[in-house]
Amino acid sequence: MTALxxxxxxxxxxxxxxxxxxxxxxxxxxxxxxxxxxxLTQEVFRRVSRFEGTFPSRKDFENWLFGVSTNVVxxxxxxxxxxxxxxxxxxxxxxxxxxxxxxxxxxxxxxAANPEEQAISGERRRLVAGALRELSPQQRQCTLMFYFxxxxxxxxxxxxxxxxxxxxxxxxxxxxxxxxILGPRAADLGFQASxxxxxxx
Amino acid sequence: MSHPQDPxxxxxxxxxxxxxxxxxxxxxxxxxxxxxxxxxxxTDAEALREHLAxxxxxxxxxxxxxxxxxxxxxxxxxxxxxxxxxxxxxAAEIAAEESAPPPDPLPFKARREAxxxxxxxxxxxxxxxxxxxxxxxxxxxxxxxxxxxxxxxxRELARPRFGVPVASVQGAGASRSGESPAxxxxxxxxxxxxxxQDVVLLALTPEEVPEQAAFRARILDPRGKxxxxxxxxHPQPPASTFNVELRRAFFSPGAWCIELFARVGSExxxxxxxxxxxxxx
Numbered sequence: 001m002t003a004l005x006x007x008x009x010x011x012x013x014x015x016x017x018x019x020x021x022x023x024x025x026x027x028x029x030x031x032x033x034x035x036x037x038x039x040l041t042q043e044v045f046r047r048v049s050r051f052e053g054t055f056p057s058r059k060d061f062e063n064w065l066f067g068v069s070t071n072v073v074x075x076x077x078x079x080x081x082x083x084x085x086x087x088x089x090x091x092x093x094x095x096x097x098x099x100x101x102x103x104x105x106x107x108x109x110x111x112a113a114n115p116e117e118q119a120i121s122g123e124r125r126r127l128v129a130g131a132l133r134e135l136s137p138q139q140r141q142c143t144l145m146f147y148f149x150x151x152x153x154x155x156x157x158x159x160x161x162x163x164x165x166x167x168x169x170x171x172x173x174x175x176x177x178x179x180x181i182l183g184p185r186a187a188d189l190g191f192q193a194s195x196x197x198x199x200x201x
Numbered sequence: 202m203s204h205p206q207d208p209x210x211x212x213x214x215x216x217x218x219x220x221x222x223x224x225x226x227x228x229x230x231x232x233x234x235x236x237x238x239x240x241x242x243x244t245d246a247e248a249l250r251e252h253l254a255x256x257x258x259x260x261x262x263x264x265x266x267x268x269x270x271x272x273x274x275x276x277x278x279x280x281x282x283x284x285x286x287x288x289x290x291x292a293a294e295i296a297a298e299e300s301a302p303p304p305d306p307l308p309f310k311a312r313r314e315a316x317x318x319x320x321x322x323x324x325x326x327x328x329x330x331x332x333x334x335x336x337x338x339x340x341x342x343x344x345x346x347x348x349x350x351x352x353x354x355x356r357e358l359a360r361p362r363f364g365v366p367v368a369s370v371q372g373a374g375a376s377r378s379g380e381s382p383a384x385x386x387x388x389x390x391x392x393x394x395x396x397x398q399d400v401v402l403l404a405l406t407p408e409e410v411p412e413q414a415a416f417r418a419r420i421l422d423p424r425g426k427x428x429x430x431x432x433x434x435h436p437q438p439p440a441s442t443f444n445v446e447l448r449r450a451f452f453s454p455g456a457w458c459i460e461l462f463a464r465v466g467s468e469x470x471x472x473x474x475x476x477x478x479x480x481x482x
Contacts, residue, residue, distance in 0.1 A: 020280060020287070049295050052478070063234060067231060068424055071230060074227075092244075095226065095228070099255050102255070103216075141253070144213070147214055148216070149254075159250075190208040191212075
């Protein structure tokens with residue numbers, strides 16, 4: 001098994017024994033159900049078994065295996081949702097423009113599509129989208145990961161590569177700043193000034 | 202841990218969902234892995250964070266990485282029963298595949314028609330000599346243009362394009378491929394890059410080409426990742442051939458795959474797939 005270079009096809013049984021649990025764990029971590037995770041683990045190792053080639057080191061193989069696992073999950077999600085472009089090398093400097101542009105469009109769309117029965121929620125979204133864009137990147141990122149993704153402090157710290165204390169500080173300041181930016185309209189729209197996230201641990 | 206449910210929190214949640222739904226570009230697993238390992242520049246890392254904040258899918262990949270790459274302290278215990286069952290099923294499937302007769306390694310109609318010991322018949326008859334000559338000139342011109350452009354923008358050039366109206370290749374540093382790799386078992390690869398070959402032009406001729414179908418093709422790298430897709434393809438007459446040009450610079454060593462799809466109505470199916478073996482330099 002430890003012979004180098006790795007030939008996944010020839011060593012597939014050993015590789016499955018050594019990596020199946022890690023692959024399944026990585027898939028489950030992406031919030032895939034237990035049943036689907038087993039199917040996707042099987043698909044990952046199906047690809048391992050069919051791969052024609054070798055790897056110069058264990059690390060190279062693990063990188064490849066992680067990529068295969070990620071793509072298998074993405075394909076699974078893509079099949080569940082509308083097809084969309086993903087998994088390609090993209091210029092990273094275009095990503096913030098895409099995110100901030102989406103916020104801008106949300107602000108505009110919420111104003112345009114403002115049916116009477118949704119007037120308040122449309123107004124809320126429009127105002128909050130605009131206010132979010134005025135936060136510092138770290139405050140905005142922490143805010144979205146906490147309120148939208150519902151991640152825990154530890155998870156936010158891990159993803160953003162910050163300390164837990166820094167995450168808490170950004171969240172506290174972000175909420176305060178958001179309410180400042182929203183000004184007197186905040187109370188009209190039902191936004192409270194209390195630091196609700198502080199009750200989370 | 203509970204997250205707040207007040208109006209501001211709810212608004213942030215629905216706003217995040219709306220923004221996430223608009224995201225089209227997602228970083229590759231390699232980019233996410235480089236981020237996890239702090240191998241990106243600070244500028245790139247910051248750009249990626251902005252995406253991660255709004256993309257639950259990519260954030261979860263980053264969250265999954267540490268556990269995946271932390272080696273167990275000791276040899277892993279016996280497989281869990283459900284994983285053992287998965288392996289049993291997969292091993293049976295693989296064994297059945299390997300005991301099946303090898304697939305026809307000849308993807309071209311012309312190659313299928315070739316017989317051992319017989320020289321291959323010329324692909325083109327006299328009646329379309331003019332077309333061949335025109336194609337050869339066009340191929341030479343394209344190859345020259347590729348050479349110039351390669352110096353300008355290697356990355357863009359590295360992307361293969363479909364639908365180039367070249368039915369054959371003559372000279373200009375490019376040659377027709379289609380031979381199984383030397384020493385490879387039958388069916389191991391449909392094509393291979395010859396040493397020193399910069400460009401391979403493939404004429405893919407599926408066995409069956411449904412009429413009035415919409416065609417698309419895609420290229421998968423050795424890891425199974427789709428790196429190129431082309432839709433709205435049209436087979437070239439007279440042999441319903443899809444012409445594909447592949448540039449060596451784009452292809453890392455390994456077994457690549459080209460898949461052709463045909464859609465008739467709402468149903469789409471693979472009509473043929475080809476393996477392209479790229480040897481180590």
